[in-house]
Amino acid sequence: MNRPAFWVAFAVISIGAAFVGIRYFPRAFSIVSLDITMDRDRALGEARTIAQRNRLGPPGFREAASFALDTEAQTFIELEGGGKEAFTAMMRSGLYAAYTWRVRHFREGETNESTIRFTPDGVPYGFVETLKEEAPGAALDAAAARAIAERDAASRWGVDLARYALVEQGQDRRTGGRVDHTFTYERPSPTLNDGRYRLRLVVSGDRLTEVTPFIRIPEAFSRRYASMRAANEAIGIGSVVGMALLYVLGGIGVGLFFMLRKRYVLWRHAAAWGLAVGAMQALAAINELPLIWMTYDTALPRSTFLAQQIALVAAGFIGFSVFFGLSFVAAETLTRRAFGHHPQFWRVWSREPGASVQVAGRTVAGYLLVSLFFAYDVLLYLVTTKMLGWWSPSEALLHPDVLATYAPWLSAIANSFQAGFWEEALFRAVPIAGAALIGDRVGQRRLFIVLGFIVQAIVFGAGHAPYPNQPSFARPVELILPSIGFGLLYLYFGLLPGIVLHFTFDVVWFALPIFLAQAPGILLQKGLVVVMTLVPLWMVLWRRVQVGRWTRLSPADLNAAWTPPPAVERPVAIVPVTHATLGTRAKTAWFAAGGLSAIVIVFLAVADRSRTPPLNLRSAEAADLARQAIARRGAALAPRWRVMPMPDNGSSGAHEFVSETAGEARRTELVGRYLPGPRWNVRAASFEGDVADRAEEWRVYITPAGEARGLQHRLPEGRAGAALDEAAARTLAVRALADRFGLQRNQVREISAKPARLKARTDWTFTFVDTTVAPLPKGEPRVEVQIAGDELASAGRFVYVPEEWERQQRAASTRNLVLQVLQTLVFAGMLVAAAVTGLIAWSRRRYTPRLFLAGAALMLLISMVRTANNWPTVLASLTTAAPLPLQVIGGIAVALVGLTLIAVLVGLALGALPHALRGTSTLDGGEALRLGVAAGLVAAAAAAAATALRTPVWAHVPDLSALGSTVPVLRLALDPITTLLTRTAVLIAALAAVEHATSGWTRRRVPAALLLAIVGLLAGGLPAGSHLGGWLLGGLVLAAALLVTYTRLLRFDLTMVPIALGTLAIVITLARGVERAHPAALSGSVIGALLAGGVAWWWFRALRQARTAVDAGGPHAQV
Structure with a gap:
């Protein structure tokens, strides 16, 4: 390795690997070709123009923009909607834009806001405007509202409705008197197997407030995909368990305990690097702040929202810094003890060792190996996807959101820094060095090192299983050879080359969007990525210039030369503590205070006795009553069904709202009718059989008196049923009001009727106001009836909470968070x-x-x-x-x-x-x-x-x-x-x-x-x-x-x-x-x-x- 010929050959191989990786990259990974001619500034500008022309959004709005992918639609199409070719063809033909620019116009404290969407090439692609519930507006009939929707969608948004057929039509009467109409259209062809291209138009009063193209994804797919993903998650959990038990408890806990006893622990450098990595993660989170405004809840004061973000960043910084620091302490300490031939890690960048050819070689080798690992990944995916049918989602290499951050280079560097340093320390050094030390103890060093290699490869690979790849073991298998390669680097050369390789390899992936982007100032960002990636090399060159020549590591620079400081028996420093005496009078006073406190406790306990009735029904009794209620509906639960009663104290209802706005007496009056009280919430479900059919569930609420209320039957979307029109469905809903609650048609006021057109049936949801209950100062007692086909699926009562109050509660919840x-x-x-x-x-x-x-x-x-x-x-x-x-x-x-x-x-x-x-x-x-x-x-x-x-x-x-x-x-x-x-x-x-x-x-x-x-x-x-x-x-x-x-x-x-x-x-x-x-x-x-x-x-x-x-x-x- 000290000969120039070796390094020349190594460089040639590295260049060849880079060529192979670049050459076959497009074939190994499904790359979505996007013509992104609209940049962020243009999206913001055109959104402002559209908002001004159509009077969208609040006055004096703030704006945020993001370039997003509809990942759910992509996953469905690639797995069950025709494959990756269908996804690419859809994007090319313009049937649906899965990638869109989204520009949000919002204002603190305002419900009114708008989101305007554009295709990657800048064509307007729909919008959503949210209005206040109390905002005034017309109460048009469905025909007039549909005429407005179709006229404005065609003239203002270029929608060709000739390709669509109306499949759903619903309306919702707002508290201010405005009637909102929702129209859903569907393209008869082409289709995505069970998926459908749809378009939603919403008219609020007499204004078009939504144009949204979307893909209706069948529930059966979502459940099948969740079942598939469960295996990925299970493997990931296995990795977490292994990490926690072996690396954290074993390596950090037990390992450092024995090393502390031997005075082997050097913690200051590790703590400093832990703080550095934690700080980089915190800065990366702050760097994303411009994009976070896309999810800002305008019900919150900006100060509360920022306080929430600061709290989360601060918590992450403290937690990560401590954990990273402990990981680095354990990795370096165990390495120093186990591998005497490694250079002392905390000294590799000091003056003399940093200028050595050994440190330079380890650094350069880390960089040269990047292309080999890259080529391996490319060739592996080329084989597995083309020959074995493995799946990973298609990707667009250009992500304009990267350019929306304050410093695009920072996120790529920070994430790579954390992964490269921490993962090599905890997932590589701790298990291998720990295994070597255990092997030394029992006289089987080589055997335990081999076992350590196997463990670290399994845990490291399993930790990446939750990525969206199929089969579930794809990423663990992919990472077996890289894990062994990283392990060998560590075993023979120490931590440095593996960290440099891992860090640089991740930078290559994370920074691809930056290097493919074209925007003002992007050259600076690209340069900063390169400069920061080469920091290890700059350190070596700086030390070389300082020393004036290339040096060699001396024996004193190796771990074997390090010896713990001699044990010095020091007297334990005990800060003198003044021993005050508790006098007799003070003792008597405390005994009296205790007795008085007991009286206060009894008084408060009596005053605080709950006024709600006890729930004396036992779990088995609640389950039997639920079975009987389901049987009365004509359904017999097979043995595979599980009936699962859960206690419910009733706190989930709008108790606070009614108490604060109508008084405690009205709240008490409504408990058990429109507000929940203590009860059993019984769920009947099956974990066996076809995953799509397992969507069917029953739910029954059992009161303390043993009454079954609020029976709900959830049917799978694919279950066949009737397709009732609105009038027929309303007849069933009105009948349910009379049967369940004794309410006649003239005792309720209809608020909304919303259909859901499914593959094999049509469902309806009707909402009514109960006019037999004395009006509340705010809010309304409502009844919701759901019809599945021609079956009554559920009928339940609740108190409607006005939007403004709900927004206040969201602000309070965030403050509590x-x-x-x-x-x-x-x-x-x-x-x-x-x-x-x-x-x-x-x-x-x-x-x-x-x-x-x-x-x-x-x-x-x-x-x-x-x-x-x-x-x-x-x-x-x-x-x-x-x-x-x-x-x-x-x-x-x-x-x-x-x-x-x-x-x-x-x-x-x-x-x-x-x-x-x-x-x-x-x-x-x-x-x-x-x-x-x-x-x-x-x-x-x-x-x-x-x-x-x-x-x-x-x-x-x-x-x-x-x-x-x-x-x-x-x-x-x-x-x-x-x-x-x-x-x-x-x-x-x-x-x-x-x-x-x-x-x-x-x-x-x-x-x-x-x-x-x-x-x-x-x-x-x-x-x-x-x-x-x-x-x-x-x-x-x-x-x-x-x-x-x-x-x-x-x-x-x-x-x-x-x-x-x-x-x-x-x-x-x-x-x-x-x-x-x-x-x-x-x-x-x-x-x-x-x-x-x-x-x-x-x-x-x-x-x-x-x-x-x-x-x-x-x-x-x-x-």
């Missing part, structure tokens, strides 16, 4: 920080392993039992479009990984607590126990007060979730335990850190108090709907309670925390039980309270004993 992201960051961050601190402490032998084992085992055991007990809920949520075994296996695998990771994190945090408590204040055991109970009662009273403040009356619903489990009593009994363990681990770790940081609350009190207040504020959950004020008040109560309880009591002995949290859990559990929302509520809650008390007491004693042992045995005591 931002708060949820913040809560997750804070509490997940606290748990991870406590766990990492515990891992480091364990590696330094300042840990209590038995508490780790006890906490992790108990957490995992209870979590697994709870998950298994929750099987009915899981089953009822599964889709019939995917194979049941794949869904079950995938769910079990994900649950196993997630529960194991959480159990390990909690266990790591718990095991570190005795040493964290070393040197803190203590109380007598009996006093600590009693005061802990008092603190828990105060916390429970504060929690009850906070709940009362943040929970409006309409949001008081019974907790019926336990009824969705196999054994409800078991669910209620185990529910408090995992929460108690997690809170104990996080809260004691946090309070111990505060205690040491403030030296016993004698300094830095302001920042510490602020942090505790934030934790207390966020501990109250999320606001109920739009009630931010109540949530804030409740959060302040919790913040004050946490601050006062810690500063005035808990800091005198932090081992009281388990007792306090256990008391809190007991109170909350019993409060739910005394509501008796269902038969198992009280007994399950009593058992849960006893278990919570027992667990709290055990951990109280265990922490006190362990802390005593640590204080007696010194900083390295292992207890």
